[in-house]
Amino acid sequence: MSTRRRTAPVRVIPLGGVGEIGLNCTLLETEEDMIVIDAGLMFPEEDMPGVDIVIPDFSYIRDNRAKVKGLFLTHGHEDHIGAIPYLLRELDDVPVYGGPLTMAFVSARLKEQGISLGESGHTIAAGDVIQAGGFKVEFITVCNSIADSYGLAISTKAGLVLHTGDFKIDQTPIDGKRMDLARFAELGAQGVTLMLSDSTNAVNPGYTGSESEVGVGLLEAFRAAEGRVLVATFASHVARIQQVLQAAAMTGRKVALAGRSLVINSKLATDLGYISPYPGVMIELSQVDDLPDNEVVIMTTGTQGEPTSALTRLAMSEYRRTAIKKGDTVIIAASTIPGNEKSVFRTINHLYKQGAEVIGRKDAKIHVSGHASQEELKLVLSLVKPKYFTPVHGEYSHLYNHAKIARKMGMGEANVLIAGSGDVIELKGGKARMGGHVASGRVMVDGYGVGDVGKYVLRDRMLLSNDGILVAVVVIDKDTGDLIRGPELISRGFVYEKESEALFDEVTAQCRRLLERQKNTGAAAVAETLRNSIAQVLSQRTGRKPLIIPHVLEL
Numbered sequence: 001m002s003t004r005r006r007t008a009p010v011r012v013i014p015l016g017g018v019g020e021i022g023l024n025c026t027l028l029e030t031e032e033d034m035i036v037i038d039a040g041l042m043f044p045e046e047d048m049p050g051v052d053i054v055i056p057d058f059s060y061i062r063d064n065r066a067k068v069k070g071l072f073l074t075h076g077h078e079d080h081i082g083a084i085p086y087l088l089r090e091l092d093d094v095p096v097y098g099g100p101l102t103m104a105f106v107s108a109r110l111k112e113q114g115i116s117l118g119e120s121g122h123t124i125a126a127g128d129v130i131q132a133g134g135f136k137v138e139f140i141t142v143c144n145s146i147a148d149s150y151g152l153a154i155s156t157k158a159g160l161v162l163h164t165g166d167f168k169i170d171q172t173p174i175d176g177k178r179m180d181l182a183r184f185a186e187l188g189a190q191g192v193t194l195m196l197s198d199s200t201n202a203v204n205p206g207y208t209g210s211e212s213e214v215g216v217g218l219l220e221a222f223r224a225a226e227g228r229v230l231v232a233t234f235a236s237h238v239a240r241i242q243q244v245l246q247a248a249a250m251t252g253r254k255v256a257l258a259g260r261s262l263v264i265n266s267k268l269a270t271d272l273g274y275i276s277p278y279p280g281v282m283i284e285l286s287q288v289d290d291l292p293d294n295e296v297v298i299m300t301t302g303t304q305g306e307p308t309s310a311l312t313r314l315a316m317s318e319y320r321r322t323a324i325k326k327g328d329t330v331i332i333a334a335s336t337i338p339g340n341e342k343s344v345f346r347t348i349n350h351l352y353k354q355g356a357e358v359i360g361r362k363d364a365k366i367h368v369s370g371h372a373s374q375e376e377l378k379l380v381l382s383l384v385k386p387k388y389f390t391p392v393h394g395e396y397s398h399l400y401n402h403a404k405i406a407r408k409m410g411m412g413e414a415n416v417l418i419a420g421s422g423d424v425i426e427l428k429g430g431k432a433r434m435g436g437h438v439a440s441g442r443v444m445v446d447g448y449g450v451g452d453v454g455k456y457v458l459r460d461r462m463l464l465s466n467d468g469i470l471v472a473v474v475v476i477d478k479d480t481g482d483l484i485r486g487p488e489l490i491s492r493g494f495v496y497e498k499e500s501e502a503l504f505d506e507v508t509a510q511c512r513r514l515l516e517r518q519k520n521t522g523a524a525a526v527a528e529t530l531r532n533s534i535a536q537v538l539s540q541r542t543g544r545k546p547l548i549i550p551h552v553l554e555l
Contacts, residue, residue, distance in 0.1 A: 009428035010158035012194065012390070015440050016040065016056040019396045019420050021337050022079040023442070025056045026196065026392070028154060028161065033133030034067040037152060037163055038074055041082030042442070043306060043340075055083035055450075056421075057441040062090040069133035073098030074165030075149035076105040077236055085113045086443075086450060097122045097130055097137075099148025104268045105236065126150065126180065141180045142167035145211065145370030146236055147274050151184070158427035159193030162384060166198050166393060168372040169379065172212040174239045175274075181383060188384040194425065194432050195386035199394035200371035202402035207375050209368035211239055214333070217365030218247040227293040227327035229253065230356075232303045232311045233334060235261035238269040240333055240367075241299065242276065248297045249278040256285040258321065259301035259310040285321050293327065303334035305343030312343075315350035326355030333367040338395060374405060381409050388432040390417045390425060468493025469547045470538070472511065472530050478554035481521045487511045487530060494546040507537045523552040 008031045016023030022042030028035050039058075044051040061068065071087070071094055074080060081098075084106055088094070096117060098106065103123050110117060124130070126141040136155040143149065144166045154161040162184075169179050201208060222229055233240045241262075248255045257263045269275045288296050302311025311330075313319040324330075330351050336344045348358050359366060371393075372380070381389070389411055391402035396418075403416045417425055417432060422440030426433055443450065474486035489504050514533050515526060530550035538544060 007428070009426040009435070010156045010161075011435070012161060012196070012425040012427065013060075013438055014196075014392060014419055014421060014423065015058070015060070015438075016042075016421055016442075017079070017393050018391075018399060018418075018423075021200070021339065021395060023054065023056045023083070023421075024080045024393060025083070026163065027061070028135060028156065029064070029067070030134050030157065032067065033069050033135060034061070034064055035069055035132050035135050035137065035154075036061065036071045036087070038080040039071065039083040039087040040077070040079040042079065043304065044444075051444045051446050053082065053445045054442050055086050055445060057439060057443050058083075058087050058090050060422075060438045060440070061087065063439075065091050067133075068094050069135065070094060070130065070137070071096045072130070072132075072137055072152060073102050073106070074152065074163070075099070075144055075146050076102035077146055077166070077234075080166075081106050081109070085110055085115055086445070088115060093120050095120055095122055095132070097124050097139075099124060099139075099150060100272055101146070101148040101238065101269065101274055104272060105265065108264055108268060124150075126177075140183050141177055143170035143173050143177070143179045143211075143370075144168065145239065145368075147175055147177075147238055153183075153187055156427065159387075159430060160187065160191060161427070162187060162192045162195045162386065163392075164195070164197045164380065166200070166370055167376075167380075168201075168208040168370060169376045170208075170210045170212075172210045174211050174215075174242065181379075184380060185383045188386075192384050192386040193427055193430060194388045194390060195381075195384050196390045196392045197377065197380065197402065198371055199377075199391040199398040199402035201369055201373045202377060202391065202394065202398045202405065204369075204373040205375075206373050208371060208373045209365070211368060213365055214240070214368055215243045215246060218243055218331070218333075219250060221329065221331055221359055221366060222247045222251045222253065222297070225294070225329040225357075227329065228288075228296040228298065228325060230298045230300060230311070230314070230324075230328055230330045232300050232330065232332045233262075234303060235259060235265045235301050237333075238265065238274050241266055241269070242274075244297060244299055245275070245278050245281055249281050253281075253295050253297045254283045254287075254291060255281055255297045255299060256283050256288050257299050258285055258314075258319070259299075262299060262301050262310075288322060293325065298322070302347065303332055303344075304337055304340040305345075305347040307343075312347050315347045315354070317354070324351060324354040324356050328354075328356040329359065330356045331359045331366050335367060335369055377402060377405055378409060381406060381411075387430070388415050388417060390419055392419075468544075469549065470494050470534065471549045471551060472534055473551045473553070474511075474515070474526065474530065475553045475555055476515075476523070476526055481518065481526065483512065483515045484555060491546075494544065503538075503541055506541070507534055510534075510537050523554055526550075526552045 013027040015025040024040040026037040042054040138153040300310040302309030391399040426435035471490040527550040
């Protein structure tokens with residue numbers, strides 16, 4: 001057994017975040033131990049009606065819970081920490097490691113669900129090394145759009161694995177903490193067997209802009225605005241909150257926060273010293289109507305057009321505490337995540353309809369990405385010189401283009417491994433190869449339900465949203481199967497009943513003819529006849545396919 005353990009491979013398994021934006025979660029596993037890197041969520045796509053959030057399928061972790069030695073967090077964005085409450089339900093007292101801001105965000109989200117980390121939560125700093133079973137994990141400073149972002153250098157029996165986390169090379173970061181490129185170079189000199197690297201901006205040439213540039217753009221926009229200014233940003237974007245406060249102080253404006261998550265995160269960051277308050281600048285949202293419009297800034301969430309966000313509800317005139325005014329300037333300080341384009345444009349259109357002027361990143365320097373562009377990706381590859389390389393964090397086009405960059409820099413075709421969710425990369429004897437697949441996928445969270453909304457439920461919801469529902473009620477004799485009454489038709493979201501009497505009369509007549517010929521049959525057979533006959537008539541007459549629910553009563 002001991003010989004087998006010495007020669008068994010180390011397995012690297014992305015459970016999400018590859019081929020998609022969000023759901024970031026990666027496992028490293030030996031026969032004895034497992035560690036988890038990040039546990040992120042994804043917001044629902046348009047074909048997921050009613051779904052609140054999407055999380056990775058954690059069943060493989062659950063099946064191996066006894067092996068899990070730690071959860072390591074690269075930073076505090078929702079696509080990396082948002083699924084932690086659901087993961088921790090599967091694990092008993094697993095240690096969780098992350099930077100101060102990250103751990104504060106995690107603790108706040110767990111508290112909302114009645115969970116406490118207690119002694120399992122561990123706050124780390126750059127350079128800290130954690131021994132977790134057979135893995136030794138080092139935290140390395142990287143730059144991102146959020147403080148306390150780290151790459152991870154993981155020593156394993158099969159060699160060194162380097163996970164960059166989300167990063168960019170920012171020479172003028174707001175907090176002054178530059179990416180530790182020297183440490184990346186040192187690790188490269190020691191020899192990195194496998195590097196997993198952020199691919200989000202792999203299709204973008206050049207370099208990603210510095211966060212400090214945004215402060216100048218915001219100040220210019222504030223000075224140019226004649227009325228109120230509304231700034232939409234991610235609730236976790238602490239640096240952007242700081243820049244808004246500074247620009248407001250310099251232009252004589254007051255700042256109010258709209259959105260529960262923004263209020264919570266702002267307080268957490270201020271308490272930890274990541275936000276330096278300007279005395280007298282912050283006010284309550286209830287106070288904005290008491291000030292002249294040219295002295296007001298409102299920060300909101302909703303950069304991705306999320307239906308329940310403050311900005312979207314403002315755009316739809318559904319926000320009770322304030323409303324969009326003609327002459328407002330709305331600054332959307334974020335990039336549109338792929339897949340969210342329709343919801344974002346819908347929100348922008350409604351803002352325009354209400355008389356607001358909308359400024360996006362294409363109009364002014366009011367946002368920069370937190371992810372490295374092509375020249376930065378090349379620099380990290382040249383410093384680390386990994387033996388094997390796997391692009392992560394991005395849709396397939398991002399992974400493909402990052403892999404292409406690695407090949408252009410001299411890496412062999414066999415040394416660049418593009419993995420999908422659940423794919424296993426085996427490291428053994430200084431070599432890496434694809435080696436099988438584990439359970440993976442997307443789990444829908446709807447209210448208190450986790451995983452009980454699957455493809456068939458989503459299919460029915462899509463049918464309801466597209467073509468509506470039609471219920472057919474009949475009463476039959478339980479002994480003979482003879483039709484006693486009905487069918488009575490009830491329509492919702494299909495056609496308006498009072499304007500479609502002729503159609504309903506035709507459907508009713510067709511059903512009665514078929515049922516009167518169908519003798520000595522039970523409720524199940526009658527229900528099937530109803531469903532088929534109604535579907536046939538409706539398809540011929542309307543071209544629509546509503547969800548048909550037959551309801552058979554036996555007397």
